[in-house]
Amino acid sequence: MNEPTAYGRPTGHETAAVEVHTPTPIVPARTAPLMPVQPDTVPTVATIVLPDGRVVTGYAIEPAQPEPLAAKPAVSRAVVNIALGGVGFLAVCGGLLMLTAFITALTALITQLVILAAVIFGGWIAVQVFGVRGHCGGTTVNIRKAVIKRNKFYG
Known part of the structure; x- marks a missing residue:
């Protein structure tokens, strides 16, 4: 009954x-002994008598001083923003001037092209109207003595 099993444990109630x-x-770490530090000046002890007759004695505590406000800059932020806006506006104006100059030049070019086309086309029309007509083609009939008898033409 106390024989080992396949897992190496004896069977039974052992x-x-x-x-x-x-x-x-x-072991606690050893610390250096604390040495009391004496203040530069000994604070004054204040005694206050409360309305009910009790006396409270203690050191006077100075009220906490608020941190000093940061010094105002010499130039306000609004002025800086206006100046930066002006610089941006000037940068844009340079581009607008270039754009205006480009549009003006383009308008002048188109005007000159229209005038040139009118001169050339007008000259062509003038040559057609007032030019010397040569033989235009077709049939030329010279009538010297026309004789018309009974609605018939004898030439």
């Missing part, structure tokens, strides 16, 4: 061996 662990104590 108790297993108890293993006891004892913790190791932690």
Whole structure:
């Protein structure tokens, strides 16, 4: 009955061996002794008598001083923003001037092209109207003595 099983444990009601662990104590770290620091000046002790007759004695505590406000800059932010806006506007104006100059030049070019086309086309029309006509083609009939008898033409 106490024979080991396939897993190496004996069968039966035997108790297993108890293993006891004892913790190791932690040794506290040694610190240097604290030396009291004497203030530069000894604060004054204040005594206050309350309305009900009790007397309170203690050191006077100075109220906490608020941190000083940051010094105002010599130039306000609004002025800086306006100046930066002016610089941006000037940068844009340069581009607008270039754009205006380009549009003006383009308008002048188109005007000159229209005038040139009118001169050339007008000259061609004038040559057609007032030019010397040569033989225009077709049949030329010279009538010297026309005789018309009974609605018949004898030439």
